[in-house]
Amino acid sequence: MTMRDALGTGYLLLPLLGGGIFHGLCMKYGWLAVLKHPIDGGYTLRGRPLFGSNKTIRGVVAVGIGTAIVLGIQASLLHGRPIIQAIVRWSSTSDSRGCSGRWRSSSSCTSSSRR
Numbered sequence: 001m002t003m004r005d006a007l008g009t010g011y012l013l014l015p016l017l018g019g020g021i022f023h024g025l026c027m028k029y030g031w032l033a034v035l036k037h038p039i040d041g042g043y044t045l046r047g048r049p050l051f052g053s054n055k056t057i058r059g060v061v062a063v064g065i066g067t068a069i070v071l072g073i074q075a076s077l078l079h080g081r082p083i084i085q086a087i088v089r090w091s092s093t094s095d096s097r098g099c100s101g102r103w104r105s106s107s108s109c110t111s112s113s114r115r
Contacts, residue, residue, distance in 0.1 A: 007087045011078075015071040022066025023059055032058045 026032050035058035040050035049055075078084050 004087060011074075011084065011088055014074060015067045016063075018070025019063035019065075019067035022069065023062040026058060026062040032062055035061055 036056050037058075038049060038051070038053070039055045039057055039060065043050055
């Protein structure tokens with residue numbers, strides 16, 4: 001794995017990190033406490049909760065909200081920057097349409113794929 005691969009993977013996973021941070025803040029400050037109910041609805045399997053005792057609806061919602069917020073920030077502020085473009089776009093492979101790179105924006109492959 002090259003440094004560019006590692007940076008590209010980090011950039012890709014950044015929104016999930018934001019989701020986890022937002023969920024941690026929700027737990028610490030009691031935000032979205034109304035959603036603090038088990039995902040499994042109290043059902044058990046062999047006397048144990050299906051998803052464990054700490055898996056709540058609040059967790060799913062909080063991670064989704066946090067991920068969406070960070071993804072929006074990432075897309076609007078970072079994605080168009082040249083330094084980010086250099087990380088996420090590289091020409092290491094080509095597909096059958098002649099589109100190169102593992103990361104393709106809609107503008108780079110759309111014209112050749114709509115023939």
